[in-house]
Amino acid sequence: MAESKGVAYRKGEYMALDEARIDIVDPAVTKSDVVFDAISVWDGNFFRLEDHLERFRASCEYVRMTPPCSEDEIRHIMAQCVERAGFSEAVVFILCTRGRYAGGVAFGDPRTCENEFIAYAVPYYWVVPKERAQTGTHLWIGETRRAPDAAINQRVKNFNRMDLTRAQFEAFDHGADAPLLLSMDGYLTEGPGFNIWIIKDRKAFTPGENLLEGITRRAVFDLCGEIGLSAETANLKPEDLHRADEAFISSSAGGVIPVTRINDRPIANGAPGLTSCQLRDRYWERRAEGWYATPVADWLAAPQAQAASAE
Ligand code: PLP
Numbered sequence: 001m002a003e004s005k006g007v008a009y010r011k012g013e014y015m016a017l018d019e020a021r022i023d024i025v026d027p028a029v030t031k032s033d034v035v036f037d038a039i040s041v042w043d044g045n046f047f048r049l050e051d052h053l054e055r056f057r058a059s060c061e062y063v064r065m066t067p068p069c070s071e072d073e074i075r076h077i078m079a080q081c082v083e084r085a086g087f088s089e090a091v092v093f094i095l096c097t098r099g100r101y102a103g104g105v106a107f108g109d110p111r112t113c114e115n116e117f118i119a120y121a122v123p124y125y126w127v128v129p130k131e132r133a134q135t136g137t138h139l140w141i142g143e144t145r146r147a148p149d150a151a152i153n154q155r156v157k158n159f160n161r162m163d164l165t166r167a168q169f170e171a172f173d174h175g176a177d178a179p180l181l182l183s184m185d186g187y188l189t190e191g192p193g194f195n196i197w198i199i200k201d202r203k204a205f206t207p208g209e210n211l212l213e214g215i216t217r218r219a220v221f222d223l224c225g226e227i228g229l230s231a232e233t234a235n236l237k238p239e240d241l242h243r244a245d246e247a248f249i250s251s252s253a254g255g256v257i258p259v260t261r262i263n264d265r266p267i268a269n270g271a272p273g274l275t276s277c278q279l280r281d282r283y284w285e286r287r288a289e290g291w292y293a294t295p296v297a298d299w300l301a302a303p304q305a306q307a308a309s310a311e
Pocket of ligand 1: 212
């Protein structure tokens, strides 16, 4: 099955992405009761697959869900989605949904649900227009605040995204590429699909609270170590961004992308920063070298067959 749009997996079957359906009374739909993760594939390799699976496991545990398959089965299903779609560059989504209530369709006891696992692979995409990786992106800090951790734990990768979507409209209304949301306290948090970084006086800073701890963010900490740049978390205000020497975002969907404009003001001289570009290039160079790479090909065989061949 060669599909250009993607391939999905549900209930033991693979299908073209366009044919994949979800149960409309699954609380995933009625209550955003679903957690997920998104893993990039470049040149036939998953990036930091084990880190993503660890985060997915933690997300499931937080919402008290158990995917009805083992982690080896998940690795295998992910690999199959990519292979069947014929992609060498992709983003693979893995989801655990609550599954419909045993006693009724609209309201019920979440303990009675049989959780469901869904996966799909789509072509690799960039969180802002692809060319911004070279030219720099324009972010917009608007009115909409990121939902506080005390209500929705943002370290859990979730689809409760009314805030992010509303903020996207605000950003697009102002001609920006994407929004950057503040916390209720007025600190920088993140945007839809990315974490934010600033560089000031040869040091890198990224917010530490009320956000998803991105796997690419983790990679950026490593890359900063490799180039001898100190990197730490900090509570950052919009003025820290305005006064920064450089800024960039990190995401599975695009790696490291320089930020050159916030609302109506350029950052520094309005050109992508040298260190941001160094980190961007190094991210892709390291990936090409096989850094934290898991070949999709390694997981194409069914887990039972893998186990048997290992004996
Ligand atoms: N923040 C949010 C809200 C996200 O959805 C994402 C990724 O989709 C990120 C940050 C970046 O995380 P990662 O680097 O794991 O892609």
